[in-house]
Amino acid sequence: xxxxxxxxxxxxxxxxxxxxxxxxxxxxxxxxxxxxxxxxxxxxxxxxxxxxxxxxxxxxxxxxxxxxxxxxxxxxxxxxxxxxxxxxxxxxxxxxxxxxxxxxxxxxxxxxxxxxxxxxxxxxxxxxxxxxxxxxxxxxxxxxxxxxxxxxxxxx
Amino acid sequence: xxxxxxxxxxxxxxxxxxxxxxxxxxxxxxxxxxxxxxxxxxxxxxxxxxxxxxxxxxxxxxxxxxxxxxxxxxxxxxxxxxxxxxxxxxxxxxxxxxxxxxxxxxxxxxxxxxxxxxxxxxxxxxxx
Numbered sequence: 001x002x003x004x005x006x007x008x009x010x011x012x013x014x015x016x017x018x019x020x021x022x023x024x025x026x027x028x029x030x031x032x033x034x035x036x037x038x039x040x041x042x043x044x045x046x047x048x049x050x051x052x053x054x055x056x057x058x059x060x061x062x063x064x065x066x067x068x069x070x071x072x073x074x075x076x077x078x079x080x081x082x083x084x085x086x087x088x089x090x091x092x093x094x095x096x097x098x099x100x101x102x103x104x105x106x107x108x109x110x111x112x113x114x115x116x117x118x119x120x121x122x123x124x125x126x127x128x129x130x131x132x133x134x135x136x137x138x139x140x141x142x143x144x145x146x147x148x149x150x151x152x153x154x155x156x
Numbered sequence: 157x158x159x160x161x162x163x164x165x166x167x168x169x170x171x172x173x174x175x176x177x178x179x180x181x182x183x184x185x186x187x188x189x190x191x192x193x194x195x196x197x198x199x200x201x202x203x204x205x206x207x208x209x210x211x212x213x214x215x216x217x218x219x220x221x222x223x224x225x226x227x228x229x230x231x232x233x234x235x236x237x238x239x240x241x242x243x244x245x246x247x248x249x250x251x252x253x254x255x256x257x258x259x260x261x262x263x264x265x266x267x268x269x270x271x272x273x274x275x276x277x278x279x280x281x282x283x284x
């Protein structure tokens with residue numbers, strides 16, 4: 001919702017500075033899928049910015065299109081897709097047989113050290129440490145997705 | 157050494173012994189997993205630092221092989237001692253106190269495999 005309002009404002013203000021426009025569209029395209037995630041703080045900041053700009057009439061497009069260095073927000077589907085992608089790349093797993101509920105040790109016949117390798121691959125993918133006490137309990141892709149969602153505060 | 161022997165004989169059939177680090181098998185396995193993680197992450201750095209002629213995958217397979225050699229151990233104290241030795245090796249590798257030859261010794265490239273069939277043993281001079 002905030003993105004759509006921003007889009008309209010940007011289109012009205014950015015006509016003279018066409019150089020910035022394609023960059024903004026790319027930004028909006030990245031932010032658009034995340035519109036479902038409710039972000040009250042960002043919306044308040046945007047509305048504040050909107051009011052200030054409306055009063056002062058300065059076409060400071062740079063202020064509207066502040067490019068924060070952050071990753072796109074996580075959703076349960078994207079986490080699941082990334083987890084399954086990483087698992088399919090692992091050479092000891094058959095990519096056709098892997099499902100969301102397949103147990104690493106019982107269904108896929110992997111070792112405990114293989115499971116450690118898988119958890120390390122997940123650490124590298126999502127960029128945060130998973131301590132071993134909790135990592136030894138993650139035995140299916142579904143559990144991994146739930147754990148990551150728990151740690152990263154992703155909910156539906 | 158003497159104290160552990162005394163505790164072992166004193167306990168008798170109960171077999172309660174003074175632990176090295178971990179009290180039960182789960183804790184020992186946790187230490188093994190931590191050591192495996194550290195070695196797994198260290199392999200690409202070692203290959204770069206020592207300028208080894210192996211790929212990262214070969215290095216990691218060798219690490220897995222060394223861990224699998226002791227897979228059958230069930231005594232937590234034995235596992236702890238092996239984890240301690242593994243940590244010593246890891247420290248020497250990380251700080252580059254070893255040299256390239258010491259790291260390549262894991263791969264045992266210059267050793268010839270022992271002869272198994274009769275004719276090879278005969279040529280070497282061993283009795284069958």
